[in-house]
Amino acid sequence: MEQRNAGKHPEPPRREDASHMEYMTEVRNFAIRSWFPRIAGDVSSIAAAAGLPPAITRDEFAQLAPQVDQIPAVQGWKRLMRSQQQLAWQKLQDSYAADREYWEGQLTEAEERNRGRLHYDPDFVAPESACQDIHLQPGGYCGDNLAGYVFYHGTRVFYQGDNDFDEIHDSCADVMKLPADGQVRRVLDLGCSIGQCTTALKERHPDAEVRGLDVALPMLRYAHMRATDMNVDVHFHQGLAEDLEFSDGTFDTVFAYILFHEVPKHTFEPIVREAFRVLRPGGTFTVIDAPNADRLPPPNRMWAAYDAQYNCEPFSPAFGAADFTGLLAKAGFEDVEKGSSDSFLYNTFAVKPL
Ligand SMILES: C[S@@+](CC[C@H](N)C(=O)[O-])C[C@H]1O[C@@H](n2cnc3c(N)ncnc32)[C@H](O)[C@@H]1O
Numbered sequence: 001m002e003q004r005n006a007g008k009h010p011e012p013p014r015r016e017d018a019s020h021m022e023y024m025t026e027v028r029n030f031a032i033r034s035w036f037p038r039i040a041g042d043v044s045s046i047a048a049a050a051g052l053p054p055a056i057t058r059d060e061f062a063q064l065a066p067q068v069d070q071i072p073a074v075q076g077w078k079r080l081m082r083s084q085q086q087l088a089w090q091k092l093q094d095s096y097a098a099d100r101e102y103w104e105g106q107l108t109e110a111e112e113r114n115r116g117r118l119h120y121d122p123d124f125v126a127p128e129s130a131c132q133d134i135h136l137q138p139g140g141y142c143g144d145n146l147a148g149y150v151f152y153h154g155t156r157v158f159y160q161g162d163n164d165f166d167e168i169h170d171s172c173a174d175v176m177k178l179p180a181d182g183q184v185r186r187v188l189d190l191g192c193s194i195g196q197c198t199t200a201l202k203e204r205h206p207d208a209e210v211r212g213l214d215v216a217l218p219m220l221r222y223a224h225m226r227a228t229d230m231n232v233d234v235h236f237h238q239g240l241a242e243d244l245e246f247s248d249g250t251f252d253t254v255f256a257y258i259l260f261h262e263v264p265k266h267t268f269e270p271i272v273r274e275a276f277r278v279l280r281p282g283g284t285f286t287v288i289d290a291p292n293a294d295r296l297p298p299p300n301r302m303w304a305a306y307d308a309q310y311n312c313e314p315f316s317p318a319f320g321a322a323d324f325t326g327l328l329a330k331a332g333f334e335d336v337e338k339g340s341s342d343s344f345l346y347n348t349f350a351v352k353p354l
Pocket residue numbers: 129130141169190191192193194195196197198213214215216219239240241242256257258259262263267
């Protein structure tokens with residue numbers, strides 16, 4: 001079998017899978033781009049009729065939720081969002097599993113071809129929190145050796161076809177805050193998954209040593225194979241963001257893209273503390289993540305509630321409610337800035353004092 005999972009734009013195993021993923025992408029696009037704006041109008045009208053302002057709190061939304069859930073178009077939207085997600089994962093998972101030995105062999109072959117770039121301890125046990133079916137992916141990030149392949153193609157659907165060449169990861173890497181002295185010799189990408197930001201960061205800082213860290217070995221093995229095929233020289237480490245193996249002051253900059261809303265609340269503070277510890281004085285921390293705001297428009301509140309309840313995002317409400325900038329300041333960071341980005345995500349930047 002030819003090697004098709006190379007580089008930035010691999011194909012899924014069979015033509016049948018590729019067309020199914022295209023179909024799923026169209027279904028998701030329809031749900032998000034055509035259907036959601038319509039129900040957003042209905043949800044906003046319910047909030048306005050209740051005398052609420054254009055941006056509302058979590059508690060205010062909870063009061064409206066029973067009425068919102070009575071709208072047939074809202075019920076249909078939730079079902080469609082959930083079903084397309086389940087169908088996309090299942091198709092990919094079945095397809096990779098049908099030729100398991102071959103796909104596992106590809107990961108092993110990359111490890112042999114490019115040694116010393118994937119760091120893990122075979123006895124490491126991932127925490128339960130990372131083994132849930134996050135986003136409904138069966139087995140989550142850790143449950144299947146081929147989860148990285150499945151995640152890659154599944155997230156192409158998730159990104160609505162707009163990330164086939166890592167465009168979104170590239171734009172995230174572009175906003176990373178650099179240290180004031182401009183020195184970027186060592187970069188850490190926390191919760192790197194399949195390494196799309198890790199490689200984007202290396203491409204922007206070719207002289208820097210760039211390391212990605214994640215708890216899930218299947219993600220890291222795929223990340224390593226992908227970076228190897230792309231000929232991008234980065235390191236991947238299995239470990240906990242809340243208990244980093246690196247020495248104090250190792251990195252000029254630490255980056256975390258959509259990690260925090262997927263970890264339990266009790267780990268927010270230890271992860272922030274570890275980021276602070278491994279940064280050198282003047283080093284920067286960039287966090288791009290789900291909205292972390294007291295008030296959001298009612299339709300955004302509805303979507304966040306859907307994700308938590310029906311898209312297996314069990315930890316996201318705690319992140320949405322956390323005083324994240326307060327946590328950064330408490331850990332010792334200064335110049336903490338938070339703002340909404342061009343997308344639905346928020347960018348937060350902080351600096352370790354000199
Ligand atoms: C949404 S994904 C991150 C996406 C990724 N940053 C990207 O560029 O596409 C969240 C990742 O966090 C990882 N993760 C969960 N808990 C973790 C922990 N305690 N320490 C490190 N990584 C963790 C998961 O395995 C998963 O790969």
